[in-house]
Amino acid sequence: MYDLSDPRYARQLTLRGFGPAAQDKLATGRVLIVGAGGLGSPAASYLAAAGVGTISLVDTDVVDVTNLHRQLLYTTPDVGRAKLDVARERLYAINPQVVVHTHDTRLTAQNAAALVAGHDVVIDATDNFPARYAINDACLAHGVPFVYGSVARFDGQVSVFAAPGGPCYRCLFPEMPAPGTVPTCAEEGVLGVVPGVIGLHQATEAIKLLVGIGTPLVGQLLLVDLLAQDTQRIAVARRPDCPACSDVRTPSLPSMSIQHLDPTHVAALLASDDAPIIIDVREPWEYDLVHLPVSTLIPLSTLSARANELDPTRSYALLCHHGMRSEMAANWLLQHGFTRLINIDGGIDAWSMDVDQSLPRY
Numbered sequence: 452m453y454d455l456s457d458p459r460y461a462r463q464l465t466l467r468g469f470g471p472a473a474q475d476k477l478a479t480g481r482v483l484i485v486g487a488g489g490l491g492s493p494a495a496s497y498l499a500a501a502g503v504g505t506i507s508l509v510d511t512d513v514v515d516v517t518n519l520h521r522q523l524l525y526t527t528p529d530v531g532r533a534k535l536d537v538a539r540e541r542l543y544a545i546n547p548q549v550v551v552h553t554h555d556t557r558l559t560a561q562n563a564a565a566l567v568a569g570h571d572v573v574i575d576a577t578d579n580f581p582a583r584y585a586i587n588d589a590c591l592a593h594g595v596p597f598v599y600g601s602v603a604r605f606d607g608q609v610s611v612f613a614a615p616g617g618p619c620y621r622c623l624f625p626e627m628p629a630p631g632t633v634p635t636c637a638e639e640g641v642l643g644v645v646p647g648v649i650g651l652h653q654a655t656e657a658i659k660l661l662v663g664i665g666t667p668l669v670g671q672l673l674l675v676d677l678l679a680q681d682t683q684r685i686a687v688a689r690r691p692d693c694p695a696c697s698d699v700r701t702p703s704l705p706s707m708s709i710q711h712l713d714p715t716h717v718a719a720l721l722a723s724d725d726a727p728i729i730i731d732v733r734e735p736w737e738y739d740l741v742h743l744p745v746s747t748l749i750p751l752s753t754l755s756a757r758a759n760e761l762d763p764t765r766s767y768a769l770l771c772h773h774g775m776r777s778e779m780a781a782n783w784l785l786q787h788g789f790t791r792l793i794n795i796d797g798g799i800d801a802w803s804m805d806v807d808q809s810l811p812r813y
């Protein structure tokens with residue numbers, strides 16, 4: 452039974468700008484967390500502790516020993532058990548006043564709408580693109596904002612999509628990357644604390660949305676580089692031609708779109724008469740480690756300020772480490788009048804494997 456006067460909430464009840472009215476909103480709040488892994492563990496733990504009244508978890512995995520360095524809902528004796536079973540026990544142990552629902556299924560385009568329905572906020576704690584796009588579309592359909600988070604290596608990203616007036620995930624990434632073009636945590640590793648930090652950013656955004664305090668990351672993409680302890684916020688605008696959320700929805704993508712090419716194709720283009728100009732949007736320290744001799748360095752964070760150095764009539768191929776930041780850059784340029792854009796899928800890492808093996812990888 453939810454007890455608003457429970458001393459467990461004392462530090463929130465006395466918090467100026469929060470207090471009993473906010474706690475009451477948490478008590479009636481319903482959050483769907485898709486994925487009970489690296490992001491879902493901290494998000495679910497802290498939302499339960501904060502007193503979010505209903506928490507729904509979606510997952511199908513069992514606890515694996517390789518999860519334990521970052522998924523702190525689970526401990527060594529839990530290896531081999533269903534994550535949902537362990538998570539339910541732990542969340543009730545953290546706070547028996549909240550209600551935990553579990554859904555032993557994978558979120559897909561077919562079941563996403565049914566899972567999202569009845570929730571106030573969705574936390575995207577998935578590790579795959581089909582689920583993320585399905586969450587986006589279902590949240591748009593139900594008018595439910597979702598808190599996006601992703602991690603890789605030492606870096607993470609957070610944003611709030613599908614909030615009223617704000618952009619959706621497809622405004623940022625209209626097209627799903629081809630399978631295998633974006634490495635997973637299993638392939639490239641992740642420092643255990645990184646999903647902890649990002650998952651707590653997501654929990655924070657969920658609380659802000661439920662209670663209506665602060666400024667949620669609507670139209671803002673937070674980029675967190677934990678090695679440098681550097682954070683950047685990039686503005687994400689609604690695309691007037693977004694295939695999912697614009698008023699002029701089209702079943703197919705607009706004719707002006709970004710070409711996705713792998714390094715081998717781009718290398719072939721460079722030798723042709725119609726060679727694109729390669730813009731490397733990584734950070735200077737990465738560029739110093741390895742770069743293509745023909746490339747121009749314009750770090751992503753400086754792109755909006757330096758776009759006037761570029762000619763919208765020319766063809767540009769955007770490059771980064773693995774193809775994510777370059778796609779953001781390409782999308783930004785697309786929204787600002789550039790029409791001949793190529794994303795180099797797989798980034799310089801794929802280039803060093805497939806085109807020029809003398810380039811060091813990092």
Ligand SMILES: [Zn+2]
Pocket residue numbers: 618619620621622623689690693694695696697
């Ligand atoms: Zn959109």
